[in-house]
């Protein structure tokens with residue numbers, strides 16, 4: 001039988017094998033060769049190295065049609081950890097994940113003073129010590145959030161002695177969902193991140209899509225109206241001006257009845273949560289506002305899905321924490337009726353299990369991916 005031409009075992013092969021083991025949960029060496037297209041000798045070598053490095057383990061055996069039972073391979077969860085920080089407006093969320101993307105520790109502390117490398121280094125020391133994580137098993141730190149500056153990475157890395165990555169919150173959240181949901185690298189995967197703004201993260205072939213200047217995924221500035229509301233970015237009709245948490249709060253505050261009933265003073269986050277809670281508990285005016293925001297968002301997301309032919313979407317971010325089901329219902333209905341590829345494949349829409357922590361979890365997952373499946377992400381140093 002003619003052998004299928006196998007790709008040469010290069011630096012990307014290790015990442016490929018890790019990705020297939022991760023998404024398959026448990027897989028034999030023979031199946032790995034079939035799924036990756038690599039030769040058996042290449043698989044044997046890569047698997048041997050990954051077992052020696054503690055990244056994967058032999059988890060049992062499956063019956064084979066003939067001959068000896070085949071050993072199954074799985075990711076070894078507890079051998080290494082990644083830490084992620086999400087800087088919110090008032091808090092720092094710290095999360096540690098194992099190699100499967102499972103959360104092993106989480107802490108939210110108030111953000112006292114202006115964030116910077118000094119404050120974050122102290123937070124890292126406290127968090128790792130509180131969890132009793134052996135420092136030599138912590139593979140690095142990733143920090144996400146609107147106020148994070150890329151120049152902090154070098155200072156932080158020098159101080160902590162581990163690789164440090166600075167990433168965008170929506171992109172990190174997408175990678176976290178991709179990793180912990182065991183999404184196959186064959187999927188074109190996207191994540192909608194609803195927060196004070198609107199962002200998206202995209203994972204193609206197992207890697208985050210970053211664009212020319214690490215600015216990909218600006219879903220919030222996808223226009224839904226040619227002569228719509230002006231946006232500070234310079235464009236008009238940007239969906240962020242209609243469907244972000246800030247836009248929904250603005251609309252709610254413009255309704256005197258709703259505004260006094262729900263007491264919408266305070267921060268955008270607390271006012272938005274009040275509207276979202278009212279919407280899911282049956283307040284008609286609050287529901288109408290959130291459902292309208294979801295309808296606006298659906299138009300923009302459908303354009304993104306059409307442009308990129310996405311097969312699977314996850315809705316996440318703090319804006320999805322309370323009223324995520326309203327957005328998911330709208331989006332599923334809209335995609336089922338309008339998405340260009342709807343007759344060729346399903347476009348699955350899932351809600352994140354941890355929408356408020358998704359960016360921090362994703363940051364930690366980014367560290368794990370950079371450590372055990374290098375080649376997907378730019379070097380974190």
Ligand SMILES: [Zn+2]
Nearest residue numbers: 221231233238
């Ligand atoms: Zn804009």
